[in-house]
Amino acid sequence: MSNIEPSAAPVQLRNVVRQFGQQRVIDGLDLDIAPGEFVALLGASGSGKTTLLRSLAGLDSIDSGQLRVPKARAAVFQEPRLMPWKRAWKNVILGLRIPDAKARAVQALTEVGLAHRLEAYPATLSGGEAQRVALARGLVREPKLLLLDEPFAALDALTRIKMHRLIIELWRKHTPAVLLVTHDVDEAILLADRVIVLANGKIAEQLSIDLPRSRDTGQEGFQAIRARLLSLLGVEVDAPAPVAQTAAASVRRFAHA
Ligand SMILES: Nc1ncnc2c1ncn2[C@@H]1O[C@H](COP(=O)(O)OP(=O)(O)OP(=O)(O)O)[C@@H](O)[C@H]1O
Numbered sequence: 001m002s003n004i005e006p007s008a009a010p011v012q013l014r015n016v017v018r019q020f021g022q023q024r025v026i027d028g029l030d031l032d033i034a035p036g037e038f039v040a041l042l043g044a045s046g047s048g049k050t051t052l053l054r055s056l057a058g059l060d061s062i063d064s065g066q067l068r069v070p071k072a073r074a075a076v077f078q079e080p081r082l083m084p085w086k087r088a089w090k091n092v093i094l095g096l097r098i099p100d101a102k103a104r105a106v107q108a109l110t111e112v113g114l115a116h117r118l119e120a121y122p123a124t125l126s127g128g129e130a131q132r133v134a135l136a137r138g139l140v141r142e143p144k145l146l147l148l149d150e151p152f153a154a155l156d157a158l159t160r161i162k163m164h165r166l167i168i169e170l171w172r173k174h175t176p177a178v179l180l181v182t183h184d185v186d187e188a189i190l191l192a193d194r195v196i197v198l199a200n201g202k203i204a205e206q207l208s209i210d211l212p213r214s215r216d217t218g219q220e221g222f223q224a225i226r227a228r229l230l231s232l233l234g235v236e237v238d239a240p241a242p243v244a245q246t247a248a249a250s251v252r253r254f255a256h257a
């Protein structure tokens with residue numbers, strides 16, 4: 001039973017099940033997301049993160065349970081999924097019937113710092129620029145729920161840091177609820193109000209991140225949260241690494257992502 005209700009209410013999932021053949025990928029999952037809350041979703045590869053996001057985006061159904069999401073929602077994936085034969089601004093409003101469509105596209109592209117690339121074709125954009133077009137395409141829909149599936153994973157370290165800043169700026173301005181799937185524990189702690197861990201088809205653990213913003217990995221309390229999350233993901237760390245070493249490690253990991 002799939003029950004996607006058009007609603008301005010917060011995200012509310014009850015006993016959601018999604019299975020492929022005999023494999024129960026989502027297995028009785030409960031989840032609430034408050035309006036304007038930024039939630040990061042961690043979990044091993046194959047744990048069902050994308051499956052969950054696709055159901056929330058309305059791109060896939062569920063087999064049983066209840067799923068309430070706002071009607072105004074948008075999703076951005078790891079790859080920007082732009083139409084190669086359409087200019088940037090046309091990609092932003094693709095499939096959308098709104099008055100003043102071009103003006104709205106221009107506004108959204110300006111917000112993501114691409115006012116100068118309105119007429120560009122996707123093949124002429126860098127990876128970071130293409131992802132910002134995808135973000136603008138989400139924003140122009142004025143979502144109450146923004147779904148992000150590893151949107152920064154394919155970007156280089158510096159572009160990724162800029163994207164973190166941009167996403168927080170846009171989140172503060174437009175105040176959607178956000179569900180961000182990421183493999184990167186640091187990214188989750190830097191961005192989210194709450195981090196949830198998906199395992200065995202359910203929310204296995206969750207942590208509120210009360211660190212003041214704007215955040216950085218050297219901030220007091222950051223490394224303790226990091227060690228706790230890594231341990232929940234099955235990676236034990238003996239002692240928090242020195243700040244300089246951690247930053248270098250993150251950059252190396254980003255560079256090879
Ligand atoms: N359409 C489908 N048909 C059959 N099996 C599927 C389908 N979609 C996903 N699966 C299976 O469901 C499981 C969860 O996949 P999913 O893509 O949700 O994982 P994920 O947590 O997003 O992983 P990753 O971190 O690698 O992106 C996998 O075993 C996958 O093979």
Ligand SMILES: [Mg+2]
Pocket residue numbers: 049050051
């Ligand atoms: Mg995935």
